[in-house]
Amino acid sequence: MHPTEPHDAVDHRLTELEIKASFNEDLLDQLNQVVIRQQQQLDALLREVERLRQQMPEAGSGVFSRAGDDLPPHY
Template sequence: MDETQDRVAHRLRELEIKASYTEDLLDQLNLLVYQQQQQIDSLLRQIRQLREQSPDAGAGTPRNLRDELPPHY
């Protein structure tokens, strides 16, 4: 009976260790997702600002790439 209790205790310790590592990994992943969302929000703000600075920002018409060709073409 003592051997069975030792096995159960050992298995329980192993599960507690795995749970601890899993919890730590989950915390790290949550932090990473939070940081990525902050970067996405920042990039969206920058895009919005660039669109507002564009000369044809309010026109709503697609740009013609031929208008942007250098003069030597």
């Protein structure tokens, strides 16, 4: 507290800081929820990629029997 600052001004500043702190806490909670949701989505996508990898045929298994079979005809 500055020696010449009235008590009401200090109370007002303290109230403003409390309001800002409350808004910051709410924002932090919202951001945490976003991060949690994005991590869940990443985990699901990683599981899906792994599932798709397991479904893919092994390289060199004869799926593409000729050199030109790996590209569609319009290439």
